[in-house]
Amino acid sequence: MGEKESSALFIEIEQMVEWLAQFGRSQSGGVTRLLYTDSWQEAQYALKKKMEQLGLITNFDDVGNLFGRLKGTQEDAATILTGSHIDTVRDGGKYDGAYGIIAAVIAVQLLQEQYGTPKKNIEVVSLCEEEGSRFPMTYWGSGNITGVKSFDDIRDIKDSEEIQFEEAMNKAGFGQGNYLRPNRKDLECFLELHIEQGIVLEKEEMAIGLVSHIVGQRRYNVTVFGESNHAGTTPMMWRKDAMYAAAELIQALIGRGKETTPDLVVTVGQISIKPNIANVIPREVTFSVDIRHSEECVLDQFCDEVFRELELIANKHQTKLTIHNWMNEKPVKMSEKLNNLSEKILEEEQIPYKWMTSGAGHDSQIFGSFCPTSLLFVPSQNGISHSPLEFTKTKDLEIGIKVLMKVLYELAY
Amino acid sequence: MGEKESSALFIEIEQMVEWLAQFGRSQSGGVTRLLYTDSWQEAQYALKKKMEQLGLITNFDDVGNLFGRLKGTQEDAATILTGSHIDTVRDGGKYDGAYGIIAAVIAVQLLQEQYGTPKKNIEVVSLCEEEGSRFPMTYWGSGNITGVKSFDDIRDIKDSEEIQFEEAMNKAGFGQGNYLRPNRKDLECFLELHIEQGIVLEKEEMAIGLVSHIVGQRRYNVTVFGESNHAGTTPMMWRKDAMYAAAELIQALIGRGKETTPDLVVTVGQISIKPNIANVIPREVTFSVDIRHSEECVLDQFCDEVFRELELIANKHQTKLTIHNWMNEKPVKMSEKLNNLSEKILEEEQIPYKWMTSGAGHDSQIFGSFCPTSLLFVPSQNGISHSPLEFTKTKDLEIGIKVLMKVLYELAY
Structure with a gap:
């Protein structure tokens, strides 16, 4: 691609980001596009029109996933699917999910312009829902x-x-029977471009993160039961202080995580205390624990060991857990195989990249x-996501789209 | 006193506890008697009548303190004041405050019956407010x-x-000018009987606690400022986790307190966290600290040392405090002097007693x-107070009244 083309592409990416962000734009400049709401419908129908303008054959399925197919020349060709999700969190950003759809639309448009009809089918997908921000x-x-979810689940x-x-x-x-049945049997592979939502690539000055694994996530609620008493009249040695115990438990959890x-990442993001009065010793403290790693055996071993330690700490404080x-x-x-193909391309193009795990969940x-x-x-x-401040430089968006x-091209032509 | 008299006294105490508890009795069997409410007024007027039946000269002052005077024979005699507060917390117990008033009424009645008119004035007081449970x-x-409070304060x-x-x-x-001006110049001393609201006397099988000091109390709000980030995509080494820091701060505060x-008592009774989401690293944690001891210099030294340590801990976590x-x-x-007099009586009567500090605030x-x-x-x-479960055995109430x-008698006759 020449410089002029690249500059036109740059403008097209910027325009398309703003175009899609207008559906559900919030007062703070972010985006709120919750599943099946008006702004969500407007975005899906606008994308459908855009896909059709590019010559793609569009289809919805029963749950509202939108597909735009560039039909391949091979008979009974398998389908290469690429895209991401159209829904957002409340007052989220313009890139989370949206970028994967925009990238797929632009990439397919460029491929068609430059190489014509592929051998295999390429389908762009705008997935109806990923965030869980409207319904649980x-x-x-x-x-x-x-096929892992069905109407029974809702x-x-x-x-x-x-x-x-x-x-x-x-x-x-x-709804059931309105469009195509959602379950697919013809997919050869799925490709997703997404913003990192972390600070690793920026800090290490890398353009592309090549994800080897998406981490396993375990979430727990830990509750410590002590005994409420008057903060002035109960000597320290007779207390069963749920907050004192909880402080040591949280220290141990995060400290062991770091070691x-x-x-491995360990986060205590929520805490509540009863009765929550300054001059009463707490009888009960509950906190959340979020633990993530890319290997199940590491999660197993860490949880086994640290939970054993937590029991000892709780006993020491004469509290229950x-x-x-x-x-x-x-x-x-x-x-x-797909990662090796991407790595080959990144090496050839001399694009700085990093093998990494994804600490967040994704449709992938x-x-x-x-x-x-x-x-x-x-x-x-700055690693900021799920916020109106979410931002990725257009130069970086462009590199992703080219990759x-x-x-x-390698897979379909 | 003979056994028969003692048994009659036992019944009188039980009856008077229940009689006073009827004013503001809550559904759970506790008492809610907030300042200036109907149940509070009913209690003060019922007490006034009871005092008058015993031959006491009653008076209110402008703020609603009720006095019942047994006039002494000495001209210009000083006044010995005894009593406690009539108000309660919401759904509190029958003894907190009430016991000090009941004890004073019964003691004056018995003295009058047995020894007639005293030399000095004895006044029973039902103080209008101590708890701060209706107004701040x-x-x-x-x-x-x-004279430390006035109408300017409200x-x-x-x-x-x-x-x-x-x-x-x-x-x-x-209100101002309705009754006597509240500020008194004629008091020789104040005597207050109160339930311990702690478990020390019960655990050590003591009948009377002889309070040498009421502790000093300091309360703080400590806030830790870190940085919010995604719980999955932010490596541990790049976090500024306000909850991890807070856990170590709370550990240090309470741990140093114990040592x-x-x-010395140290309590963290309240905690709040922002944004309080399981999969987001907390950017801000605020917790209360309640520190009490009977000597100002111990409080000074403890706070100086532990707050210096807190700064170091916060810095280590790259958080602000x-x-x-x-x-x-x-x-x-x-x-x-009064304590030595009480101790002499307790020794003579062979009543088991303990010198102690009061960890809670009182009118005293x-x-x-x-x-x-x-x-x-x-x-x-069980040390339970501010609860419908608040309880003291009548045998223990009786010992207090006799003391x-x-x-x-020693002071007034």
Whole structure:
């Protein structure tokens, strides 16, 4: 590509980011595009039109995933799927999810312009839902395509305004039998471009993150039970202070996490205390623990060891402990073959890249157990995401799109 | 006193505890008697009538303190004041405050019956307010008598229903110029019987606590400022985790407290965290610290040393710290002379007693800086207070009343 072309591409990327961000733009300049809401519908239908203008054959499925197909010349050709999710968190950014769709649309447009019709089918997908920000349900789009989720999973689910999931889906024009059945059998692979949502690429001045694994996530609620008493009249030696115990438990959890391996992350993000009065010794403290690593055996060993230590600490304080596991997502390996192809391209193009794990969940995590899947990251400025301040330089967005285009070329032409 | 008399006294105490608890009895069997409410007025007027039936000369003062005077024979005799507060916390117990008033009424009745008119005046006082449970104002009763509080202090004070303090006072029939001016110049001493609200006397099987000091109290809010980031995508080494830092700070505060001296108590009773999301590293944690000891120099030294250590811990975590002091009550020494008199009586009567400090605040703390003051404790079952479960055995209440009676006899007859 010449410099002039590159400059035109630069402008097109910037325009398309702003174009898609207008659907659900919030007062603070962020985006709120929750599943099946008006802004979500507007975005899906606008994308459908855009895909059709590029000559793609568009289709919805029953749950609202949007596909734009560039049909291949081979008979019974397999399909290469690429895209990301169209929904956002409340007051989120312009890039999370959206970038993967924009990148796929632009890459397919460029491929068509330069190389014409591919041998295999290439499909751009705008997945209906990933964030779980309206209903208590995540990966609804990719989950339906891969068959791990179905209408049975949403029977009793409501949003914060007591609207039933299915009612919202029907109101947006979707539902069982309305369009294509979502479950796919013809996918050769799935490719997703996404912002890193972390600070690693920026700090290390890398343009592309080549994701080897998406980490496993375990979440727990730990509750310490002590005894409430008057803060003035109860000598220290007779206390069963749930907060004093909790402080040592949190110290141990995070401290052991830091010692174990640089790839393990441990976070205590929520805490509550009872009765929460300055002059009363707390009887109960509950806190959340989020633990992530790319290898199941590391998670197993860390949790076994640290939970044993927590019991000892609680006993020392004469307090009781409950540890409740409420999320357990296994690590998912990305396709080595696809990653090797991307690495070859990155080497040839002399693009600085880094092998990494993804600490956040993505649709690729669902596709990864279903078909060969590749997840590529571009840098996030200051690592900020799920915020109106979310930003990636257009230069970085452009590099990602060029890499995706070359990978698609290798796979489909 | 013979056994028969003692048994009659036992019944009288039980009846008077229940009689006073009927004013403001809550559904759970506790007592809610907030300042200037209907149940508070009913209790003060019922007590006034009871005092008059015993031949005492009753008076209110402008703020609603109720006095019942047994006039002494000496001309210009000084006044010995004894009693406690009539108000309670919401859903509090039958003994906190009430016991000191009941004990004073019964002791004066018995003295009159057995020894007739005293030389000095003895006055029973039902103090209008101590708890601060309706308005953000504590020790309103004793504060007005001793002149440390005045109508200037309540100008802008409202309860949770936006009712002005003065409006509530007027509605209950009190206010400037309505009755006696509250400030007193004629008090020789103040004697208060109170439940311990702790577990020390019960654990050590002691009948009376002889309070040498009421502790000084300092309260702080400590805030740790870190940096919010994604729990999955931020490596441990790049975090500024406010919760990890707070856990070490709380550990250090309470741990150093335990090491310093057995009489020092340190409590972290409140904690809040921002943004309080399981998968986001906290950017801000705020917690309360309550520190108490009977000697100002111990409080000074402890706070100096531990706050220096907190700064080092915060720096180590690359977090910032603010420490805001919002309460600083100095320790108050009780009268040695009165305590020695009580001790002599306790020795003579072979009543098991313990010298102790009071970890909680009481009206005696206000009187203690104004006139010689004595505070005596009786045991609290399981140390429970400010609860419908608050309980002291009638046998223990009786011992307290007998000791008070003997002290009053020594001082007034």
